[in-house]
Amino acid sequence: MSGPKDAVGETMGETLLAVDGVSLGFGGVKAITDVSFDIRKGEIRAIIGPNGAGKTSMLNVINGFYHPQQGRITYKGQTRSRMRPYQAASQGIARTFQNVALFRGMSTLDNIMVGRTLRMHRGLFWQMLRFGPAMREEIDHRRHVEDIIDFLQIEAIRKTPVGKLPYGLQKRVELGRALAMEPELLLLDEPMAGMNMEEKEDMCRYILDLNRHFGTTIALIEHDIGVVMDLSDRVVVLEYGHKIADGTPEEVKADPKVIDAYLGVGH
Numbered sequence: 616m617s618g619p620k621d622a623v624g625e626t627m628g629e630t631l632l633a634v635d636g637v638s639l640g641f642g643g644v645k646a647i648t649d650v651s652f653d654i655r656k657g658e659i660r661a662i663i664g665p666n667g668a669g670k671t672s673m674l675n676v677i678n679g680f681y682h683p684q685q686g687r688i689t690y691k692g693q694t695r696s697r698m699r700p701y702q703a704a705s706q707g708i709a710r711t712f713q714n715v716a717l718f719r720g721m722s723t724l725d726n727i728m729v730g731r732t733l734r735m736h737r738g739l740f741w742q743m744l745r746f747g748p749a750m751r752e753e754i755d756h757r758r759h760v761e762d763i764i765d766f767l768q769i770e771a772i773r774k775t776p777v778g779k780l781p782y783g784l785q786k787r788v789e790l791g792r793a794l795a796m797e798p799e800l801l802l803l804d805e806p807m808a809g810m811n812m813e814e815k816e817d818m819c820r821y822i823l824d825l826n827r828h829f830g831t832t833i834a835l836i837e838h839d840i841g842v843v844m845d846l847s848d849r850v851v852v853l854e855y856g857h858k859i860a861d862g863t864p865e866e867v868k869a870d871p872k873v874i875d876a877y878l879g880v881g882h
């Protein structure tokens with residue numbers, strides 16, 4: 616597994632997304648309380664914290680799935696308190712889920728093609744005729760999907776129904792579907808959950824390659840602290856819905872609040 620990144624650190628800079636004073640509750644349950652942090656262009660930003668800390672809720676706020684009762688999200692300079700997930704997607708925010716969310720009966724290739732639908736401009740009429748501009752567009756989409764299949768080294772399973780694949784490969788296909796949207800900001804919810812050591816190392820490599828070679832900004836939730844420390848440029852730590860720390864992996868690791876709340880538990 617690679618060590619901390621240096622190359623990206625040099626190009627990292629302007630704020631891509633800012634979370635400002637966000638609070639989110641479900642009835643009596645406060646999932647997030649007055650949390651602020653930013654994600655800079657080109658970085659890998661980890662969100663960590665114990666179970667129930669509000670991490671997944673935060674990803675859901677960022678991609679428009681939940682609307683915060685308080686606070687705002689500013690993405691590429693545009694501030695919003697509400698946005699639908701499809702708007703987030705069309706503005707370049709893609710995500711994967713804690714539990715794989717693929718069409719299990721469909722092949723790897725078709726699942727990744729689904730990720731392209733947002734990028735298709737021609738209407739159904741042209742698509743049905745497979746004629747002129749629609750045909751050219753479909754060829755472009757297929758080429759893009761083939762590039763993703765190459766990148767993720769899943770050529771051998773391109774025709775396999777994803778329900779038949781081992782879990783680690785399903786997670787890789789799900790990453791492929793998110794990549795098909797050509798995201799500027801990629802949200803990964805526990806991309807390594809349930810994986811063995813080798814699968815984790817592979818996934819780490821894909822995430823780092825994506826970030827380094829394609830410049831994709833990544834925000835990820837991950838429970839494996841070793842992975843977080845290796846991959847991330849900066850880490851935000853939540854506990855019971857509150858932000859308790861924010862900084863480089865080294866800063867966060869040394870923070871007594873984090874040690875008490877999180878690292879102290881199993882490390």
Ligand SMILES: Nc1ncnc2c1ncn2[C@@H]1O[C@H](COP(=O)(O)OP(=O)(O)OP(=O)(O)O)[C@@H](O)[C@H]1O
Binds near residue numbers: 644666667669
């Ligand atoms: N849809 C919901 N309805 C009611 N309560 C919810 C909902 N989603 C989350 N919560 C509650 O909000 C709090 C934060 O949950 P969340 O799933 O965001 O935490 P998490 O840090 O992602 O946890 P984990 O690491 O276990 O996935 C928890 O108390 C959870 O029970």
